[in-house]
Amino acid sequence: MTRSERWERATDAPLLWLGFAFLFAYATPIIAPEIGSWWRLLLEWVEIATWAAFALDFTVRLSLARGRLKFIRTHLLDLVAVALPLFRPLRALRVLSIVILSARRLSKKLKNRVMTYAAVTAVSVWFIAGLAVTDAERGAPGANIHSVWEGWWWSFITMATVGFGDLYPVTAEGRLVTVGLVATGIALIGTLTAFIAAWFASASREAEEEIKAELDVSEDKLDALKLEIGELKTLVERLLERPVPPSSPSPSPEG
Template identity: 40%
Template sequence: MNDRSQQLERWEERTDALLAVASLVFLAGYAVRILGHDLPLVWRDVCLGFTYAAWALFAVDYLVRLWLSGLRPLRFLRTHLLDTVVLLLPLLRPLRMVTEYDKIQRRRDQPRLTLYVRVMAYAGLSSILLGFAGALTVYSYEYGAPGASIRTFGDSIWWACSTLSTVGYGDVSPVTPGGRVTAVGLMACGLALLGAVTGSFSSWLVQVFTREDEKRPPGNSPGAS
């Protein structure tokens, strides 16, 4: 591992918690901005300021990653597509769980079962955050729209749960272009999270059974005579 890679890894370790907090601040500011219809304008502007400040932290993190990678901007964009998506929309930071899952897949030589559990727990948390963010976004588009079936934030939460779980009851659905684009993104995220969870769980089971076979004395394996 070269110096730049080590510096990038240290940077990620130092900023991971800070960016996690920044993503929550972004989400909280965005939520108050969307749901606080009755708040004074000054408080809504304060929430907007916190949202932009959190966004600025993600921009700085992206630029530092670009510099430490030593890559040209276009090549960095192609090879770090997930980081670019998170920069454009910090609400999708939970999807960095996919990167964690990719690290697990590269450790087949020395598997750590606790990492599989971490990925599954992180996927569950990601589903909650993504569902809440998707519900907020759809509500912001559908609120007051002509012919909208999503009239309250509760309707939006119900829609997000059924969409993220890929069930899709269809009793409420977005009618605005922005709401439908959000729905497509939320369905894609739901499939990605579901695939990560099932893939991690399957790999975890394989590792458990493999270790059990290694511990079993010769001649005691199933089918041995």
């Protein structure tokens, strides 16, 4: 096991929990805007500390990687999570990237990694987009999204590419979230469709292989039965060709 693999194994669980902590620190002030300034300050420090932990993890893994340029190209999401500044318009993207990284670490511990990763990503995008649009629209002139429940409803119908039109963002930041959400929704729907098609194809191949195996067994049994029938036929022919010995006269009772 390489040093990089040992580091990732040692940090998987802590960074997973830190990802949840980062999401909690981001979501709480939006869900409960009435919390006091002291709690807001504490949650901001939780965000900063969590971001610093992910930045440290990325720096260490980059230093341990053999090909650093290749590592950066294959870990762009990690780079986004630590490179974006903390100012408001990009906070949601930072939160989403960290949550997806945490989901990737979680999926490593489960059997069905692809499905788990896709499901967690879809739920995370819906949840965080609803928070982001609520944070952007709440209190804006002419806005019709005022509560987090309206934000989550808007996020759901937008992500599903339905868009009833009853709720829509009016701020530039909210519309930017809309663009990203629609693109993500289309990508996730395409991924889910491809996954279901691949699953049906795999199930069909497995069924065909099982049927083929059963047919092979049946053919083997038929060949064995044909062989036995041929042997029985040969035996019957030999019995018919064998001359019948003459029967000896029975002795006379008087003799």
